[in-house]
Amino acid sequence: MTALSLFGWISLALALQAAIGLGIGFSRHWQRYRRLELAPAAVVAETPVAAAAWRATRKFRVARRVVEDQAASVCSFHLVPEDGQPLPPFHPGQFLTFDLDLPGGDTLVRCYSLSDAPQPDHYRVSIKRVPSGRSSNYFHDHVAVGSMLSLRAPGGHFYLEAGTAPLVLIAGGIGITPMLSMLNWSLTQQPEREVWLFHGVRNASEQVMREHLESQARQHANFHLHICHSDPLPDEVAGRDYHHAGRVSIDLLRLTLPLHAYQFYICGPGPMMASMVAGLEDWGVAGARIHFEAFGPASVKRRAPAAPAQEAGTDIQITFARTGMTATWRRSAGTLLEFAEQEGIPVDSSCRSGACGTCRTTITAGEVSYNQPPDYDPEPGTCLLCVCTPKTSVTLEA
Numbered sequence: 001m002t003a004l005s006l007f008g009w010i011s012l013a014l015a016l017q018a019a020i021g022l023g024i025g026f027s028r029h030w031q032r033y034r035r036l037e038l039a040p041a042a043v044v045a046e047t048p049v050a051a052a053a054w055r056a057t058r059k060f061r062v063a064r065r066v067v068e069d070q071a072a073s074v075c076s077f078h079l080v081p082e083d084g085q086p087l088p089p090f091h092p093g094q095f096l097t098f099d100l101d102l103p104g105g106d107t108l109v110r111c112y113s114l115s116d117a118p119q120p121d122h123y124r125v126s127i128k129r130v131p132s133g134r135s136s137n138y139f140h141d142h143v144a145v146g147s148m149l150s151l152r153a154p155g156g157h158f159y160l161e162a163g164t165a166p167l168v169l170i171a172g173g174i175g176i177t178p179m180l181s182m183l184n185w186s187l188t189q190q191p192e193r194e195v196w197l198f199h200g201v202r203n204a205s206e207q208v209m210r211e212h213l214e215s216q217a218r219q220h221a222n223f224h225l226h227i228c229h230s231d232p233l234p235d236e237v238a239g240r241d242y243h244h245a246g247r248v249s250i251d252l253l254r255l256t257l258p259l260h261a262y263q264f265y266i267c268g269p270g271p272m273m274a275s276m277v278a279g280l281e282d283w284g285v286a287g288a289r290i291h292f293e294a295f296g297p298a299s300v301k302r303r304a305p306a307a308p309a310q311e312a313g314t315d316i317q318i319t320f321a322r323t324g325m326t327a328t329w330r331r332s333a334g335t336l337l338e339f340a341e342q343e344g345i346p347v348d349s350s351c352r353s354g355a356c357g358t359c360r361t362t363i364t365a366g367e368v369s370y371n372q373p374p375d376y377d378p379e380p381g382t383c384l385l386c387v388c389t390p391k392t393s394v395t396l397e398a
């Protein structure tokens with residue numbers, strides 16, 4: 001073999017090797033591209049978010065009403081959008097805000113938790129009749145199938161995150177509504193996740209959606225249902241009508257729950273939430289694992305670092321510009337809403353828990369702080385009087 005032909009064979013072999021390398025590289029690249037293209041959307045999709053929700057209000061028609069308890073004090077309303085457009089999803093645990101026009105011309109703003117997992121065609125809320133309550137009695141007595149209602153988009157920061165940590169849902173009375181949404185979503189979307197539900201009511205007459213809860217517990221071995229009756233009726237039998245006599249308590253949780261790093265979600269009357277949150281903190285549960293929502297004035301005080309004491313001699317002055325009045329605020333006066341009411345300043349309010357935005361007020365000077373981020377996000381330059389206190393002297397447009 002001459003040197004020339006040897007050089008020719010070597011060149012040919014190198015060219016062949018390069019072609020094979022390029023071919024393999026291209027084929028791998030193509031396969032990776034196909035895998036990405038064909039990957040199901042669920043691989044990249046996250047928990048549903050109400051990001052694409054609407055601005056202001058949207059009209060909904062009541063498609064169905066369902067009485068949910070023996071005492072007929074809780075009624076569910078199924079709501080479908082009148083415009084027929086798609087319904088944005090929401091996080092399980094969030095609420096809707098209703099702008100209500102009452103008979104007689106009064107208007108009211110009220111928040112109601114979504115009481116089911118996100119559904120493609122309707123939202124559901126479940127409302128308890130409150131003695132002399134304007135909104136709840138309006139719903140029970142006047143809102144019928146076919147009624148039209150004005151709704152603001154789902155919102156709120158109390159919601160379930162997708163994850164693997166076992167869940168403990170603790171509900172008192174009508175506080176079951178956001179838990180139903182979380183439970184229904186979790187059992188269908190994360191069927192392996194452990195869920196414990198503790199629901200406290202006085203007796204069977206107040207038990208909401210009992211059949212649904214019991215059938216879910218029968219179907220899902222990872223769902224543990226614990227119903228507590230604090231005042232059982234004479235004919236009620238422990239083990240048949242309820243699991244535990246008494247209120248939901250930390251002692252009950254300690255006796256019942258195997259040791260795990262749970263995520264706790266709590267919703268119920270103020271005193272119950274205050275004692276549960278304090279009890280969990282005493283038990284050593286990290287604050288980041290305790291989530292709660294009040295249906296009224298915030299009564300739970302987190303064990304947060306103490307706020308800087310008001311320095312002696314540095315009075316905080318609150319100026320109500322429209323009313324033309326200035327007064328000295330002290331920590332004992334509470335939130336700026338409570339302070340305004342004590343001073344006789346007319347300010348609108350509704351939920352008194354930072355959820356609905358009714359008490360939103362422009363702040364033209366000074367700074368305020370929130371004990372915890374409110375559900376309603378106030379626009380820059382405004383504050384929610386019902387859940388804020390002043391950090392400095394402030395001027396409010398009120």
Ligand SMILES: Cc1cc2nc3c(=O)[nH]c(=O)nc-3n(C[C@H](O)[C@H](O)[C@H](O)COP(=O)(O)OP(=O)(O)OC[C@H]3O[C@@H](n4cnc5c(N)ncnc54)[C@H](O)[C@@H]3O)c2cc1C
Nearest residue numbers: 111112113126127128131132133134135136177295351355
């Ligand atoms: C985020 C959030 C989610 C919620 N989710 C739900 C839910 O899923 N289901 C549900 O049923 N509720 C829920 N609520 C509570 C709901 O928004 C209302 O507060 C509730 O329905 C009572 O409203 P109402 O208009 O019927 O009562 P209101 O008219 O506001 O009255 C409430 C109570 O105060 C008393 N009262 C009113 N005015 C006076 C007065 N001047 N003097 C003395 N007493 C007075 C009434 O007698 C009544 O007992 C939620 C609240 C929030 C903030």
Ligand code: FES
Nearest residue numbers: 350352356357386
């Ligand atoms: S009253 Fe609802 S946010 Fe203040």
